[in-house]
Every structure is written in C-alpha cells, then in structure tokens.
Amino acid sequence: MPSSPDAYAAFTPSPSAPARRLEAVTPSDGADLPSLAKALYVGAAGDLKVVPVASPDGEAVTLKNHPVGYVAVQTRRVLATGTTAAHIVALFD
Template sequence: MAATDLANRSNNVVDPASNAAAVTPNDSTDLTYTSRAIYIGGAGNLAVIMAGGQTVTFTGVLAGAVIPIRASRVMSTNTTATSIVAVW
C-alpha cells in the first residue's frame, strides 16, 4: 500500500504536529503559535498559560516527557525544566 500524502491535508487539532520550535520561557511574551504539545528535554517544573487563560505549573516533569497541552505561553517564573520545545 502506498504512503498517504499528508502535505495537503487540513491542519486539524487531531492531526500530528507539523512544526516545532525551541522555547525560551518568558513571562510577558506568548508563543508564536498555541502549542499542541510541549516536549521537555531536561527535568523540572513547567509553568504555562493555557489556551483557555489559566496559569498552571506542572511539577516534577521528567526529561523526555511530551505534555499534550494547548499552551499560549511558557512562563519563566516557576519554570525550571530545560530544553523545552513547543510543537503545533
């Protein structure tokens, strides 16, 4: 069976991410795009503002974790995790 060409498929929220970017936590600047998930390269806490506006801190996130959240900002305050990548 031939591989399915997903290049022209619509960008629905249930589709896998098609973009990624390293994140520098910042208390006043939103991500370029709302994430579909956030990858944590170095263990620690992750403080975010969710797409719905709530501020939440995920504590004790393990290195290599992928957190499936729609976040608009990764906060520098309370974030101790490193090598953070947002996917959308």
C-alpha cells in the first residue's frame, strides 16, 4: 500500500497545531515526562496534579475534578500523589 502524504507536515509546531506524537503517561512524583508536553488528554475524570512548563520553582498545581478531555497546559510532570484521573496521554509536537 502506498504511503499517504502527511497533510500536517507544513503546520508550524504550536499549542494549537495537531499533535504529532502521543505517549501514555505514568504519573511520577520524581520524574519529568520524557519531553515537554504541549497538552494532555484525560481518559477518566479525577484530580490532575501537574507541574506546568514555566512553573516557578517547579511548583505543582492541582486541577480538581477534571473531566474527560483535553488539558490545554504545557506540562513538565504529572505527579502520582494527588492525581486520581486516569488514562492520561501526553501530546507532543
């Protein structure tokens, strides 16, 4: 089967551009994501404790009772302690 052209290859990487890579997230109190995520997707609602990319001193923020759906926050880390949301996926350029 011939490969199809990449319709999104010309998009400039930005928060609003389509994600080009996805990775399941294993929340961790001690390890950052392998790359800075442009956004997250939550597959099961709950609290989501994250360290945003530009957080001063790596301060974490809890998004209480986040519904299923996208989290438009560039994220460095998803913490295990304080996160009850599940099936989290990181979106990358």
